[in-house]
Structure formats: structure tokens, C-alpha cells
Amino acid sequence: MAEFSTNPATLGASRMDDGPRGPRPRRVLSSTNIMLYGTLIIVALYYLLPLYVMIVTSLKDMTEIRMGNVFSPPVEVTFQPWVKAWAEACTGVNCDGLSRGFWNSVRILIPSVLLSITIALISGYTLSKWKFKGSEIFFAILIVGAFIPYQVMLYPIVILLRDSGIGISNAINTVWLPVCETFGGECRRVRVQLFGSLSGLVIVHSIFGMPILTLLFRNYFASIPEELFKAARVDGAGFWGILFRIMLPMSLPILVVAIILQVTGIWNDFLFGVVYTRAEAYPMTVQLNNIVNSVQGIKEYNVNMAATLLTGLVPLTIYFVSGKLFVRGIAAGAVKG
Amino acid sequence: MTATLRIAEGHSPAPKSEVGHSVQVKDLDLQFGAVKVLNDLNLDIGEGEFLVLLGPSGCGKSTLLNCIAGLLEPTDGQIWIKGQNVTWKEPNERGIGMVFQSYALYPQMTVEGNLSFGLKNARMPKDEIRRRVARAAEILQIEPLLQRKPGALSGGQRQRVAIGRALVRDVDVFLFDEPLSNLDAKLRADLRVEIKRLHQQLRNTMIYVTHDQVEAMTLADRIAIMKGGVIMQLGTPDEIYNRPQSLYVADFIGSPSMNFITGHLEGGTFKAGGMSGGVVLPMEGYRFATPQVGDRPAVIGIRPEHVITGELVASAPVTHEVTVELVEPMGSDTLVWAQVAGERFRIRMDGQARVAPGDRLPIGIDPSRASLFDKKTEDRL
Ligand SMILES: Nc1ncnc2c1ncn2[C@@H]1O[C@H](COP(=O)(O)OP(=O)(O)OP(=O)(O)O)[C@@H](O)[C@H]1O
Numbered sequence: 185m186a187e188f189s190t191n192p193a194t195l196g197a198s199r200m201d202d203g204p205r206g207p208r209p210r211r212v213l214s215s216t217n218i219m220l221y222g223t224l225i226i227v228a229l230y231y232l233l234p235l236y237v238m239i240v241t242s243l244k245d246m247t248e249i250r251m252g253n254v255f256s257p258p259v260e261v262t263f264q265p266w267v268k269a270w271a272e273a274c275t276g277v278n279c280d281g282l283s284r285g286f287w288n289s290v291r292i293l294i295p296s297v298l299l300s301i302t303i304a305l306i307s308g309y310t311l312s313k314w315k316f317k318g319s320e321i322f323f324a325i326l327i328v329g330a331f332i333p334y335q336v337m338l339y340p341i342v343i344l345l346r347d348s349g350i351g352i353s354n355a356i357n358t359v360w361l362p363v364c365e366t367f368g369g370e371c372r373r374v375r376v377q378l379f380g381s382l383s384g385l386v387i388v389h390s391i392f393g394m395p396i397l398t399l400l401f402r403n404y405f406a407s408i409p410e411e412l413f414k415a416a417r418v419d420g421a422g423f424w425g426i427l428f429r430i431m432l433p434m435s436l437p438i439l440v441v442a443i444i445l446q447v448t449g450i451w452n453d454f455l456f457g458v459v460y461t462r463a464e465a466y467p468m469t470v471q472l473n474n475i476v477n478s479v480q481g482i483k484e485y486n487v488n489m490a491a492t493l494l495t496g497l498v499p500l501t502i503y504f505v506s507g508k509l510f511v512r513g514i515a516a517g518a519v520k521g
Numbered sequence: 522m523t524a525t526l527r528i529a530e531g532h533s534p535a536p537k538s539e540v541g542h543s544v545q546v547k548d549l550d551l552q553f554g555a556v557k558v559l560n561d562l563n564l565d566i567g568e569g570e571f572l573v574l575l576g577p578s579g580c581g582k583s584t585l586l587n588c589i590a591g592l593l594e595p596t597d598g599q600i601w602i603k604g605q606n607v608t609w610k611e612p613n614e615r616g617i618g619m620v621f622q623s624y625a626l627y628p629q630m631t632v633e634g635n636l637s638f639g640l641k642n643a644r645m646p647k648d649e650i651r652r653r654v655a656r657a658a659e660i661l662q663i664e665p666l667l668q669r670k671p672g673a674l675s676g677g678q679r680q681r682v683a684i685g686r687a688l689v690r691d692v693d694v695f696l697f698d699e700p701l702s703n704l705d706a707k708l709r710a711d712l713r714v715e716i717k718r719l720h721q722q723l724r725n726t727m728i729y730v731t732h733d734q735v736e737a738m739t740l741a742d743r744i745a746i747m748k749g750g751v752i753m754q755l756g757t758p759d760e761i762y763n764r765p766q767s768l769y770v771a772d773f774i775g776s777p778s779m780n781f782i783t784g785h786l787e788g789g790t791f792k793a794g795g796m797s798g799g800v801v802l803p804m805e806g807y808r809f810a811t812p813q814v815g816d817r818p819a820v821i822g823i824r825p826e827h828v829i830t831g832e833l834v835a836s837a838p839v840t841h842e843v844t845v846e847l848v849e850p851m852g853s854d855t856l857v858w859a860q861v862a863g864e865r866f867r868i869r870m871d872g873q874a875r876v877a878p879g880d881r882l883p884i885g886i887d888p889s890r891a892s893l894f895d896k897k898t899e900d901r902l
């Protein structure tokens with residue numbers, strides 16, 4: 185009977201004694217936590233150190249750099265290396281710094297991102313919601329494409345771009361020249377050049393972005409319930425109506441993922457840039473390489489560091505701005521395969 | 522007396538007097554690859570009829586509905602709606618509205634946007650859209666919700682909006698695919714009544730897929746029981762319940778399900794169990810499906826609720842005594858498990874009945890309310 189006592193004193197006491205209650209107390213400074221956070225901090229420092237060295241070096245002048253002391257902060261902060269890297273550094277015959285490469289990269293980036301995402305969005309949508317006979321095979325082929333090493337395709341694409349450029353030129357000219365001549369006037373042959381131009385590189389980036397982006401969009405759209413799609417069809421929405429009015433408004437997370445993937449991927453690309461363009465159209469990465477690896481003159485470490493940081497700024501900004509959305513989008517895309 | 526109520530005013534309802542066909546399914550075949558899901562299916566649904574498709578999971582109910590809606594292409598056969606062959610028509614050209622189990626509301630649109638989406642696609646004038654949306658919202662009592670997004674609605678409210686989406690389009694045929702099965706029991710009962718009321722108001726043709734027998738019995742003008750892509754029986758709830766055409770239908774309908782006793786039909790008398798505990802049921806008063814039914818192995822089916830207990834046993838055509846094995850009180854009534862002729866036998870008694878396992882319980886059976894099936898073909902005799 186004792187344990188059922190109604191005596192308030194014992195009742196209170198039993199409340200105290202009857203064992204654990206509520207959230208379990210956790211020790212902040214447990215050995216696990218010290219290990220865990222200690223390791224994390226060390227790893228973080230390890231990865232941040234190069235960045236620190238780069239920033240510090242880029243703000244020193246050459247005399248200070250020659251004194252050694254890689255880790256010491258600059259005695260006298262100078263932004264001259266940044267200015268030089270951006271506007272004055274020489275690559276080959278051009279001495280207008282990275283700015284030329286920057287604008288080239290922007291001109292490559294924007295159409296490539298728009299084009300590749302648009303194509304992948306539509307193909308992913310078609311492959312998940314408007315399956316046609318053989319659509320699975322089509323998709324499989326596309327995915328296999330993602331596993332073929334780039335190196336294998338480099339030269340074939342050179343030929344492809346060159347010849348299709350010529351082919352398109354000829355096709356246009358056979359129509360254009362007679363038309364032009366009938367109206368009189370000075371007629372020049374139209375020349376479309378894909379190989380060695382920015383447009384060629386845009387096409388290459390769009391093609392190589394296709395497999396992974398299509399997979400991304402297809403899986404995302406596959407996770408949108410079939411019944412939603414059916415309801416829209418009953419409501420009279422067609423292929424484009426469903427895409428733009430129903431699917432697209434629901435796709436923000438995956439669009440963000442695609443944009444980040446493409447922006448960083450295309451911005452960081454070096455191989456295609458160096459293979460498929462000419463010197464005056466080189467993207468920023470190629471130009472950075474040419475500045476840093478130039479053999480003439482003395483090595484200007486501060487300029488090199490500034491140039492590298494400038495080149496890395498775009499992907500870095502993207503990550504900082506959209507890190508959270510990115511993670512959410514990746515998670516959303518991974519729900520269903 | 523009831524004036525037919527239509528969403529579009531000034532658009533006179535189709536003449537209902539012409540008791541025509543509303544939806545006709547002719548020789549419909551549907552295959553997914555090598556799997557035959559629907560098999561030479563024929564169905565004729567009258568104008569303003571409420572047809573319920575009932576069957577176990579995977580029997581092809583949704584597939585049939587999707588074929589009628591035009592969301593799936595049949596492998597063979599035709600779909601006719603209102604006397605028109607719509608087999609090759611797009612879903613929105615068929616004059617149908619569809620309500621899905623998962624509601625399928627457009628998550629980025631408000632309730633109003635959801636309701637008007639179909640009308641906008643049909644390029645209807647703005648004020649007509651506004652009028653129809655307002656009317657549907659009034660009928661379904663969702664006016665205060667019009668500016669909300671679906672995410673901010675309860676399940677019942679969502680399903681109302683989904684019904685509204687079909688309602689605004691002023692269609693001739695409503696298709697429901699298990700619209701209530703995501704709702705809790707109470708809400709389901711409420712919405713069931715609302716759908717019935719809606720049907721009485723609108724007098725549209727409705728085709729309604731469900732797993733729920735109560736829904737089927739209460740809503741339907743006719744029920745189609747499906748199994749493996751074939752319609753086993755099509756009839757009024759009364760026919761389905763009282764005169765099931767096959768053992769399958771008899772077993773499928775009713776909860777608790779029918780008791781079956783295997784035996785022999787000999788000279789108009791059903792006998793089972795032989796020695797002890799056997800039963801002999803003279804089938805006088807039983808309406809045979811065909812006259813002159815010869816002797817054969819047979820199965821008799823007796824619904825638990827048709828077993829007579831209490832004082833009325835004395836006046837029953839056949840009496841028997843069983844030993845109570847198990848008692849399941851269910852509130853309004855009590856289910857008693859026993860054995861007759863060596864087979865499980867359930868008896869539904871009044872909730873007030875006092876019985877305990879081991880009791881001897883006299884029961885009465887009325888063969889005229891039983892169902893007799895051929896043992897081999899499983900068809901009704
Ligand atoms: N796209 C498909 N490809 C292959 N088989 C399918 C496909 N869709 C449905 N089936 C098959 O068709 C059969 C009928 O499916 P259906 O969805 O019509 O069943 P149902 O009667 O609606 O079942 P439930 O009551 O569970 O909704 C099932 O056996 C299913 O596996």
C-alpha cells in the first residue's frame with residue numbers, strides 16, 4: 185500500500201525519486217564533443233588556410249613578399265595587384281588583364297546556362313510525364329552519355345563544330361544569296377563559324393550539361409504526383425500549359441540546383457574553353473592560367489593571387505547566396521528515382 | 522419537383538426525359554505491355570445515373586475510369602459519351618470532370634485559381650468565370666477559403682475544392698476515384714452525404730470508384746462489382762446484396778461477410794454435414810435463377826444478419842441449435858461465432874443480447890433469403 189500513499193509529502197518525494205523525467209541533461213564539454221568539434225575546427229582551418237594565404241599575399245607588394253613570411257598579414261595594404269590583375273596583366277599580345285576573360289566568360293555563361301537548363305527542363309518533363317514509345321531507351325542513352333570521358337569526344341566535336349558551321353553557312357547562302365541578288369545590292373556570303381567562337385562553346389556546354397540536368401529534372405518531375413498531371417489534363421491544359429502553369433511554379437528548388445551546377449561548372453571549365461575557342465575569346469579560367477603560367481618576366485605572386493581570387497569570386501558568391509536553397513533542392517530531387 | 526440546378530445559368534440543362542445513354546463503354550480492352558488489365562469490358566450508364574465501381578485493389582477500377590476520362594488510351598474498344606464516340610478525344614473535350622483520391626490540387630494556386638484553371642484554359646470570359654466559381658463555392662460552402670492555398674486547407678476542405686473544380690466546368694459526367702478514402706471516418710460520412718445531395722441537386726451522371734461497401738450501397742443507383750478487369754455483376758444495391766449472381770460477389774459484399782456451407786442439393790432440399798450437426802434446408806420459397814435445377818453439389822450462403830434468433834426462432838422455417846464459440850460485441854450489435862455443419866458460422870444478434878461462449882443457442886434460418894450457388898461454376902442457382 186505504501187506506494188499508493190496519498191500523503192502529499194511522500195507524493196512530492198516520489199515525484200523527485202521516480203527516476204528520469206523530461207529531456208535528458210547533456211554535458212556540453214563531453215569528450216565526444218571535444219573530439220568532434222576539435223576535428224571539425226582543425227579540418228576547417230586546414231581548408232581555410234590556403235584562402236587566407238592567397239588573400240594576404242594579394243594585398244602585399246612584391247618587396248614584402250620576397251621577405252618570406254607567407255602567413256604574416258600585410259604591413260602595408262595595397263590593392264595595386266588587384267587592379268593589375270583585372271585591367272593590366274598581359275596574356276600574349278593583350279594587356280587588358282582578366283577583364284577580357286571575365287566578359288568572355290559571362291558571354292559564354294549566360295546563354296549556356298539558359299540554353300542547357302531550358303532543354304533539360306523540357307526533356308526531363310517529357311521523359312517523366314509524357315512518356316512515348318522508346319522514351320526509356322532514349323533516357324538510357326542520354327545517361328550513358330554522361331559516362332563517356334570528355335577526352336574521347338574532344339576531337340570529334342571539333343570536327344562536328346567545324347563542319348556543321350560550314351554546312352549551316354552553305355545552307356543559308358543558297359537561300360540568302362539569290363534573294364539578296366534579286367533585290368540588288370552588295371551581297372556577301374554569310375559565314376557561320378561554330379568552331380573557335382563563343383557560340384560553338386555555348387553549344388558544347390549545353391550538350392555536356394544535358395545528361396545530368398535531364399536526370400535531375402526527370403527525377404524531380406517524377407516525384408510530382410501523377411494525379412496532379414491528370415487533373416491538369418482534364419482541365420484542358422496541354423503540354424506547355426502544364427509545364428509553365430503547373431510544373432514550373434513547383435520547380436524552384438530544382439531550378440536553383442540546376443543553375444548552381446551549371447554556373448559553377450561552366451565558369452570553372454578550362455578544357456572546353458581552351459579547345460573550342462581562340463585567344464581573343466578565351467574564358468576567364470584560360471586567361472588566368474595564361475597569366476599565372478606566363479614564363480616571361482618575374483613571377484608576380486600578388487597579381488597571381490588576386491587574379492585567382494577574382495576568377496573564383498563568381499562560384500563563391502553563388503554558393504554563399506544560395507547554399508541553403510541548394511541543399512533543399514538536392515534533397516527534393518533525391519526523393520524519387 | 523426539384524428544379525435541376527446547373528452551374529451555368531441560362532444554359533438549359535440537357536433534356537433528361539430522353540432516358541438516353543450517358544456513358545457507354547464498348548468492348549474495352551486495355552493492356553500494359555503483356556498485362557491485360559481490362560478485358561472486353563462493356564458498360565452502359567444511363568443519363569443521371571450514379572454508378573459505383575466496387576472491387577478489390579488492382580482489379581482495374583482506376584484504369585477503367587482513366588479510360589473513360591481519356592487519360593489512358595485503350596488498346597481496343599470504344600468510349601461513347603452522350604451519344605458521341607469520344608475514344609480519340611482529349612480529356613477536356615469529353616465533358617467530364619474528375620476528382621482524385623489525393624485531391625490533386627495545384628499547390629501554387631489559390632482555391633480560386635484552382636477552380637478557374639480549367640475555365641481559363643477554355644478561354645471563358647472573365648465575368649462568367651467569376652460567376653461559376655462563386656456558384657460552386659456557394660454550393661460546396663468554401664467561400665471563405667477562396668483566397669487560400671491548398672496547403673492551408675484541411676483534408677475535407679481540399680476534397681471539396683477538388684469537387685468544385687469538376688463542378689465549375691459544368692460537365693455532364695463526374696468521375697470520382699476514391700475521393701473519400703484519405704479522410705477520417707467521420708468526415709467521410711459527412712462528405713458522402715454531401716456527394717449524394719449534390720447528385721440529387723445536379724442530376725449529372727456520376728461514376729464513383731470506391732473500396733468502401735457502405736459508400737457503394739448508400740450512394741449507388743447501380744453497383745458494378747469488378748474482379749480482374751471484368752465486371753462480375755452489375756445491379757442495384759438491393760440486387761447485389763440480396764441476389765448476388767456468383768459466390769464471389771456474395772462473399773465480397775456484406776460485412777461481416779456471408780456464411781457459406783458446402784453440401785448437396787437433392788430434390789429441392791439442401792443438405793450438408795451428414796451425421797451430427799448437419800443441416801437440412803428445404804428450399805421452398807427460394808427463387809431459383811432457372812426453373813428445374815437438378816441435383817448437384819452446392820454451396821448455400823446465409824448472411825449473418827439474416828439468421829433469426831430470440832423468440833422469432835419458433836416461427837422460422839428451419840431451426841437449428843449451435844454452440845457459441847466466440848462473442849464479439851460491437852455496440853449496436855453483437856457478432857456470435859459458431860459452427861454449422863462443420864463450417865464457421867457467424868450470427869449477428871442484437872447488441873443487447875446476453876450470450877457467452879459455451880451457451881447453446883437456438884437459431885432459425887429462412888431459406889428464401891439465402892443464396893444458393895453451384896459448387897463447380899460458383900454461379901447462382
Ligand atoms: N502504368 C501501368 N503499367 C503497368 N501496369 C499497370 C499500370 N497501371 C496499373 N497497372 C496494373 O493494372 C492493374 C489495375 O490497376 P488499377 O489502378 O486500375 O487498380 P484499381 O482497381 O484502381 O486498384 P486500387 O483499388 O488499388 O486503386 C493493377 O494490377 C496494376 O498493377
Ligand SMILES: [Mg+2]
Pocket residue numbers: 582583584698
Ligand atoms: Mg485505383
